[in-house]
Amino acid sequence: MRQRTFQRSSLIFVMLLGGALVPYLTLWGCGGGGFDAPTTTSAPALLSPQTLKTWVDEGKVNGEGYDRVVILDVTTKASYDNASIGHIPGAQLLDTGSDLFQTRIEGIAPAYGMVPDGSRMDALIRKFGIDRNTTIVFTTSSNQPIIFATRAYFTFRYWGFPKECLKVLDGRNKAWNAAYPGTLTAVAPVVTPSTYGVRNLGALNAGLRASLGEMMATVKAASSSVVIVDTRGSDNAVGVGSKYSYDGDFGTTAGVFLPSSPADYVVFEGHMKGGKALGYTSLTDAANNDRFLPVDNLVAKFGAIGVDSSKTAYVYCRTGVIASSEFFLLDAVLGWKTILYDGSWSQWGHISGDSTKGGVLDSWSAWRTDTSALSSLIVYNADNTLLVEKIALDPAAVQMYSNTADLNANQIEKEDAEYMSGSGTSGGGTTTGGGGGGGC
Amino acid sequence: MSRNQRTGMTASLLLCLAILFGPLAGAAHAGPQVRFGTDNQGILQIDYKGQFQMILRDSGSGEVKDDSTASFNFRRNRIALMGKYGKNVSIYVQTEYTENQNVTPLTVSDDDSGGNFSLLDAVIRFRVNDAFHVNVGKFKYNLSRENLEECLAPLTLDRSLFLRAPFVTTRDRGVAAWGNLLADRFQYRADVMEGRSATSSAATAPKSSFRFSGRAHVTLLDPENNYGYKGTYLGQKKVLTVGGAVQYEPDAAFADTVAKTDSKDYMAWTADLFLEYPVEGIGTFTASGAYEEIDLDDAFKGANPDPDAIGLNGEKNGYYVKAGYMLPSLPLQIFGRYEKWDFASLDGIFDQEIQWYAVGANYYFRGQNLKLTMEYSKTNFDVENATSKDFGTFVTQLQLWF
Numbered sequence: 032m033r034q035r036t037f038q039r040s041s042l043i044f045v046m047l048l049g050g051a052l053v054p055y056l057t058l059w060g061c062g063g064g065g066f067d068a069p070t071t072t073s074a075p076a077l078l079s080p081q082t083l084k085t086w087v088d089e090g091k092v093n094g095e096g097y098d099r100v101v102i103l104d105v106t107t108k109a110s111y112d113n114a115s116i117g118h119i120p121g122a123q124l125l126d127t128g129s130d131l132f133q134t135r136i137e138g139i140a141p142a143y144g145m146v147p148d149g150s151r152m153d154a155l156i157r158k159f160g161i162d163r164n165t166t167i168v169f170t171t172s173s174n175q176p177i178i179f180a181t182r183a184y185f186t187f188r189y190w191g192f193p194k195e196c197l198k199v200l201d202g203r204n205k206a207w208n209a210a211y212p213g214t215l216t217a218v219a220p221v222v223t224p225s226t227y228g229v230r231n232l233g234a235l236n237a238g239l240r241a242s243l244g245e246m247m248a249t250v251k252a253a254s255s256s257v258v259i260v261d262t263r264g265s266d267n268a269v270g271v272g273s274k275y276s277y278d279g280d281f282g283t284t285a286g287v288f289l290p291s292s293p294a295d296y297v298v299f300e301g302h303m304k305g306g307k308a309l310g311y312t313s314l315t316d317a318a319n320n321d322r323f324l325p326v327d328n329l330v331a332k333f334g335a336i337g338v339d340s341s342k343t344a345y346v347y348c349r350t351g352v353i354a355s356s357e358f359f360l361l362d363a364v365l366g367w368k369t370i371l372y373d374g375s376w377s378q379w380g381h382i383s384g385d386s387t388k389g390g391v392l393d394s395w396s397a398w399r400t401d402t403s404a405l406s407s408l409i410v411y412n413a414d415n416t417l418l419v420e421k422i423a424l425d426p427a428a429v430q431m432y433s434n435t436a437d438l439n440a441n442q443i444e445k446e447d448a449e450y451m452s453g454s455g456t457s458g459g460g461t462t463t464g465g466g467g468g469g470g471c
Numbered sequence: 472m473s474r475n476q477r478t479g480m481t482a483s484l485l486l487c488l489a490i491l492f493g494p495l496a497g498a499a500h501a502g503p504q505v506r507f508g509t510d511n512q513g514i515l516q517i518d519y520k521g522q523f524q525m526i527l528r529d530s531g532s533g534e535v536k537d538d539s540t541a542s543f544n545f546r547r548n549r550i551a552l553m554g555k556y557g558k559n560v561s562i563y564v565q566t567e568y569t570e571n572q573n574v575t576p577l578t579v580s581d582d583d584s585g586g587n588f589s590l591l592d593a594v595i596r597f598r599v600n601d602a603f604h605v606n607v608g609k610f611k612y613n614l615s616r617e618n619l620e621e622c623l624a625p626l627t628l629d630r631s632l633f634l635r636a637p638f639v640t641t642r643d644r645g646v647a648a649w650g651n652l653l654a655d656r657f658q659y660r661a662d663v664m665e666g667r668s669a670t671s672s673a674a675t676a677p678k679s680s681f682r683f684s685g686r687a688h689v690t691l692l693d694p695e696n697n698y699g700y701k702g703t704y705l706g707q708k709k710v711l712t713v714g715g716a717v718q719y720e721p722d723a724a725f726a727d728t729v730a731k732t733d734s735k736d737y738m739a740w741t742a743d744l745f746l747e748y749p750v751e752g753i754g755t756f757t758a759s760g761a762y763e764e765i766d767l768d769d770a771f772k773g774a775n776p777d778p779d780a781i782g783l784n785g786e787k788n789g790y791y792v793k794a795g796y797m798l799p800s801l802p803l804q805i806f807g808r809y810e811k812w813d814f815a816s817l818d819g820i821f822d823q824e825i826q827w828y829a830v831g832a833n834y835y836f837r838g839q840n841l842k843l844t845m846e847y848s849k850t851n852f853d854v855e856n857a858t859s860k861d862f863g864t865f866v867t868q869l870q871l872w873f
Contacts, residue, residue: 066769066814066815068822095773095774096774097771097774097776164774193819233858
């Protein structure tokens with residue numbers, strides 16, 4: 032009897048202590064709490080001038096520490112240095128003339144306006160003082176369209192920067208100037224270079240970019256889960272200008288390799304088979320400093336051409352710049368799956384196998400795009416007495432790559448991935464500090 | 472649970488049955504002892520300590536690391552030499568050899584990590600009396616209770632994966648003084664250790680300084696009066712111990728390792744509670760928990776923080792709770808464990824939080840000398856990215872202390 036009473040009281044003792052243990056430790060746990068996370072990374076991807084002004088005032092621009100900001104004004108040197116145009120205090124020049132684009136071989140020929148290679152990216156990153164703690168804000172001059180800022184967003188995303196580290200100033204410098212008149216400046220900041228580089232980011236986001244071969248395969252597959260979006264516009268979808276390649280209007284896609292005078296053009300106009308037109312200017316509000324439309328309106332606009340959260344949108348334009356605006360909206364603002372076809376129509380419209388129209392491919396070449404299986408509303412510029420720019424094929428690539436699905440014919444992404452892994456030869460450059468994967 | 476893990480559980484059960492009815496069932500022995508000196512005052516004993524694991528994780532392999540991973544490996548593989556001469560001097564020397572431990576707490580490494588032989592412990596222990604002992608050499612430092620628990624006598628599969636102090640392993644080199652007072656109800660400890668090593672200091676640390684620790688506990692019922700604790704006493708003691716510790720090292724890390732500026736001190740503290748209570752005819756209840764805070768004065772906010780000031784062993788705080796129940800008539804102990812940790816910066820994510828859950832069981836064939844443990848754990852990240860994705864791990868471990 033005595034023993035049983037002892038056992039019972041022992042059990043009650045244990046249960047009371049055990050019951051007290053869990054809340055005791057839980058309270059301890061609550062006492063510690065989390066750490067201060069950077070505030071700039073959690074800001075919306077489409078940044079308001081007011082938020083950026085706060086960061087400028089807080090000294091975060093070109094500052095130090097784990098919550099710093101670099102503003103890149105993606106424009107021409109002439110606009111950046113012009114006092115009457117000006118740039119946001121502390122903003123650095125990302126020159127559209129020399130920094131952002133590169134002619135690189137893809138498939139069987141050089142392609143204009145491709146993503147810069149690894150060594151060029153590393154040089155830019157270091158020059159701008161970008162490190163693992165940097166949130167990058169892209170903007171552009173009031174006299175330039177927002178598409179240059181979004182093209183820089185795409186480029187940095189492709190090279191592995193996490194989404195939360197990249198912002199685009201809504202309405203660019205024009206909206207800033209409207210909110211804070213008289214604050215734009217022609218004075219360039221002095222910035223300490225960093226030792227950071229793309230290899231610190233872990234991996235290339237190659238899935239965000241479509242090569243020529245990948246785009247051809249996508250068009251041929253005609254998957255119901257894919258929507259191909261022509262961002263140049265059309266008669267029925269506001270775009271840039273009043274004549275549209277999408278509609279088969281001749282003389283709308285200028286050549287990209289030769290000087291602009293005399294005017295020359297790609298071999299043919301038209302659009303990718305199955306492509307839907309959504310001109311990027313229909314997604315901006317001209318009455319509000321060209322700021323992007325509210326999210327509900329964007330969802331409706333994309334929804335009208337069949338793009339929603341369940342689809343993958345392949346966006347293209349003439350050189351991959353205009354298309355980057357819709358890439359940015361889908362990737363950063365809506366968080367939907369999107370892929371940018373980097374070569375766009377300046378590449379696609381050149382890959383003709385009709386020598387009588389200025390095409391330089393063999394008529395039987397698997398690479399030719401002026402076929403009914405790949406393109407619609409094909410209109411040859413030569414038929415309209417326009418000068419056609421002939422591309423120079425790469426003889427070695429023509430010999431090696433007869434199959435458009437050959438992964439080796441995706442030279443740009445192959446070379447960039449090798450650079451990322453440290454085995455590439457494009458540029459040299461080593462990186463120090465940080466570690467693989469993440470940071471901003 | 473993945474197919475791999477289900478297969479593993481079946482294999483584990485077969486292994487369990489084989490051990491139950493096979494020749495190993497009665498094979499555990501103490502290590503050999505040698506006596507020497509006048510009146511046989513000297514004793515030398517050699518032990519082998521092995522923990523052999525089968526690990527099944529539902530991710531970590533393949534090109535994008537989302538294929539399951541299966542691995543056999545040693546968690547611990549040690550030879551220990553224990554010696555004593557008279558009542559006042561003893562030694563403890565222990566070696567470790569592990570190879571290719573590619574399955575780590577949060578990742579599976581791409582390359583074989585190779586073999587690693589080390590002298591884990593090498594300590595000379597002087598006992599003046601119960602109230603004053605001195606340890607000299609390489610041994611466990613005095614911060615968290617769980618790190619001080621005998622590796623082969625945990626309640627769960629292992630100690631916390633997250634409570635290690637920065638810049639050192641589970642051991643350090645130095646001198647410790649400790650003793651029991653008030654009829655063993657109170658224990659104090661103080662040590663001076665190497666901390667961040669002088670070699671690394673020359674390259675990246677602001678200074679070469681010693682690390683200082685202080686720890687105390689109050690122990691009720693049957694006292695815990697040794698330098699090492701245990702995670703369970705298998706119902707052989709009634710224990711209630713409350714303890715706490717602090718640790719400090721000045722100028723331990725730079726917040727900007729490139730400019731070599733913004734020196735930061737290291738400071739840590741912990742508080743812990745342990746309870747084990749056997750109830751006759753009902754079984755043994757065990758519960759324990761601890762909170763720990765590792766502070767490097769916000770080095771993670773610096774321009775180029777020391778890589779060891781962030782990450783798994785860098786600035787963080789968190790706690791664990793664990794509980795077990797051992798049957799009265801069968802040497803079977805079931806257990807559960809929960810941990811929650813906030814990391815200042817982990818794999819590029821600031822203020823990352825990890826929640827860790829585990830359930831499992833120990834079957835003691837010969838106490839801690841021969842034990843089979845199975846544990847399923849889940850590791851959940853508050854913020855997921857390419858390198859931080861939730862995963863589950865199933866481990867079967869055979870422990871032999873020979």
